[in-house]
Amino acid sequence: MGRLPRDFFARDSLEVAPELLNKVIVFGNCRGRLLEVEAYKGADDPGSHGRRGMTPRNEVMFGPAGRLYVYFTYGMHWCANVVCGADGECSAVLLRAVTPLEGLAEMRTRRPAARRDRDLCSGPAKFTSAFGIDGTHNGSDLATADSGVELFDDGTPPPRDPGRSTRIGLSAGAELPWRWYVRGCDDLSRRG
DNA sequence: ACCGGGATGTTCT
DNA sequence: GAACATCCCGGTG
Numbered sequence: 001m002g003r004l005p006r007d008f009f010a011r012d013s014l015e016v017a018p019e020l021l022n023k024v025i026v027f028g029n030c031r032g033r034l035l036e037v038e039a040y041k042g043a044d045d046p047g048s049h050g051r052r053g054m055t056p057r058n059e060v061m062f063g064p065a066g067r068l069y070v071y072f073t074y075g076m077h078w079c080a081n082v083v084c085g086a087d088g089e090c091s092a093v094l095l096r097a098v099t100p101l102e103g104l105a106e107m108r109t110r111r112p113a114a115r116r117d118r119d120l121c122s123g124p125a126k127f128t129s130a131f132g133i134d135g136t137h138n139g140s141d142l143a144t145a146d147s148g149v150e151l152f153d154d155g156t157p158p159p160r161d162p163g164r165s166t167r168i169g170l171s172a173g174a175e176l177p178w179r180w181y182v183r184g185c186d187d188l189s190r191r192g
Numbered sequence: 193a194c195c196g197g198g199a200t201g202t203t204c205t
Numbered sequence: 206g207a208a209c210a211t212c213c214c215g216g217t218g
Contacts, residue, residue: 076201
């Protein structure tokens with residue numbers, strides 16, 4: 001129970017990812033439960049931003065665990081990762097979908113295109129947009145909540161038998177089964 | 193339901 | 206200059 005400590009994140013991203021399912025993310029008035037995640041690594045992961053080593057964009061991925069790596073993509077979208085592993089190692093988990101719990105009215109004003117509540121956070125860039133998370137949060141620390149973004153364990157355990165699949169939207173590294181999700185939810189980024 | 197294309201601009205080759 | 210860890214809209218069946 002309570003805010004997730006740094007030690008929770010300071011492990012292999014393949015280990016952390018499925019345990020993030022059902023954890024609660026909070027920012028401002030918005031609160032939601034993590035439903036879908038993907039693990040990324042470094043040089044050994046052809047689908048990772050870190051595959052060719054450190055650059056100005058991805059340097060947070062190489063830093064201490066528990067920080068947020070937020071990047072801009074397709075000219076208009078932000079995506080958020082939780083940094084994992086040891087300091088100096090490239091490792092992170094992409095937060096791909098959330099079930100909205102609180103702050104839905106605020107989410108709707110930020111995401112007028114969402115027709116139904118389950119469309120508010122059913123994708124990595126939908127979720128950041130709904131919560132108001134963007135590049136100003138890159139590098140912020142979840143363990144101290146220095147930017148206001150926090151991850152909580154509210155006592156709901158991760159699924160005993162989570163759904164698992166290949167990662168979404170990649171050209172290289174698409175064959176690795178590093179995506180996990182809560183089965184049976186209708187607000188995943190895709191049908192589970 | 194499923195598919196195709198356009199939006200939009202940063203990052204790295 | 207190409208690629209991009211995406212989303213939305215409008216077509217068709």
